[in-house]
Amino acid sequence: MESLGELLSQIKNPQLRRRSEELNARMLNEPLVRDLCIRHPELQEEDLIRGMAKLYQYVNDSRRCANCPGLERCPNDFPGHFTKLTVERIGAGPQLVDHQVPCPKQLRHEHEVSVKKRIHSFYVDERALQQGYDEVEIMAKDSMRAPAVSQVFKYINETKESGLKTRGLYLEGHFGTGKTFLMCYLLHELAKEGYSGVIVYMPEFVEDLKSMLQDSQKLKETTEVMKQADLLIFDDIGAENLNPWVRDHVMGSILNYRMNRKPTFYTSNYSLSVLEKHLSFTSKDGEELHKGQRLMDRIAPFVDVVTVRGTNKRGRD
Template sequence: MERIDTALSKWDGNDELQKRLDRAKNALLESAYIIRFLDEHPNVTSEMVSTGLNKLYEYKKERENCDNCPGLERCPNLMQGYQPELYVDRKHLELRYHACSLKVQAEKQKQEQTLIQSLYIPKEVLSASFEQLDHGTDRMEASRATLHFAMNAKPGEDGNGLYLYGKFGVGKTYLMGAVANELKDRGIETFIIFAPDFFREMRQSISDGSFQEKLEAVKKAQVLILDDIGAETTSSWTRDDVLGAILQHRMLEKLPTLFTSNYDYDELERHLAYSDKGGTEELKAMRIMERIKHYTEAIMVKGENRRS
């Protein structure tokens, strides 16, 4: 359809041009978006419609773009990532724009990644999906369990998660990436955090004053994935004041936590029992593990190292 302003610029009294303009106007007024707006604003007059045709056209076109959204990066709207709102101001039709849900989510993720450097989604995980998974017998149980979680997770109602363990390179992180992408499609916020970097970052955050803010963000994520737990250098502080605080909050709020590790439950408990002060602290490690065991299902991921 020809733009209304283009048609107007060509108007020179010619009957054919007038007919084309009338057809364009009628087609515009038959749009479901415009009909809905006029129904909700019965005080809009014919004169206001005539003088606001450009605004009406822009509103219709941008809303159609949103309904056929190709994704934030390919958004064709005049203001990428923004949706139009049509309103009346002093007997004139006007437009204003608001960030769409994808834009809001992208900005939030950008802020979170600025806050927590170890919050990440590796390149190989960005496109992870259950449709592309190799559902061989080695990973069948893990594939089924992660898919079931992704399809049925209810943060705030059910705090149960998963604990995937196995040798290096068998695809544990990729499975979690598929979970995160599926949850994203369901509108569920997911943090994937590389545990060794996270604990190191938390220690450094004490000096810059961001410790509590980082801790709160991780504690309150709808779904938290701690990748490669057990690969970090253990200290009493990271175990009790960071990991323990996170798990305690998430347990009480019924927020699911998922883990990947090279260790099974018993091996992780021995790892957590190590004390940088010397000796072992088995009771404290046991308390952490009770929270993990009670709220996760342990699944061994088998197979060959896919990175070699």
């Protein structure tokens, strides 16, 4: 192994010194460095030489960013970031100070991650929440559902402009007309504005609640998430096999807390009047009209009904 003295003697080698001077001269002639000098005329050549390693990193990062292969294959030393140089007066004169700054792709990725963290899904296909959305495509996909799409867009825009409302939406319509998709779009758009959201697929949620009878802590945590979320969506309400405990103690508790506080949204194949009949009947106690009405009193007054028309798109590309 070479000693420190040998290494130092190599650095003093005229050939190595000449090579170093050539590299320095080439770096000082880089367009990015010349532009830096124009913006900071106080910089002298010795200041640049002293900060040569920072200049080298700055130029190399900039070159790699100009030919970006994508965030996942970022070749920079700190993936998703690039070197930014500033000039600060430290001591007797100006010095180059380097900062690692996130690139636009990294910022977009961080924003997408933060949006996903605001959305909690119970039994809803995650692909419905993660796929890209295009407003033009949503509007043009089926002209029959255009009025419903316009109402959803209007709700989103009004919330962005004026803040969270206490009224939600009730999307009613036949199978496969895109009700869940529209609600996922609403959730995604408002999550980008900083709102938290929960979407619950009712048939599976009700079945899973039966197992929570033996786990009171999990039940409490689950219902608390639904109570506190800025936006709560009950997807496919009316398709579940209801029992009195779920209706009166779980659904009733959640909706009682949210009404006049935060908006709740629904998708259903039923109209509100038919849903009331569904909520009045349970497999255990049969028909209980007053209990169905009690729950409907926490739903109907707090939603605007949106009828979603269109053709069944399930199973289609």
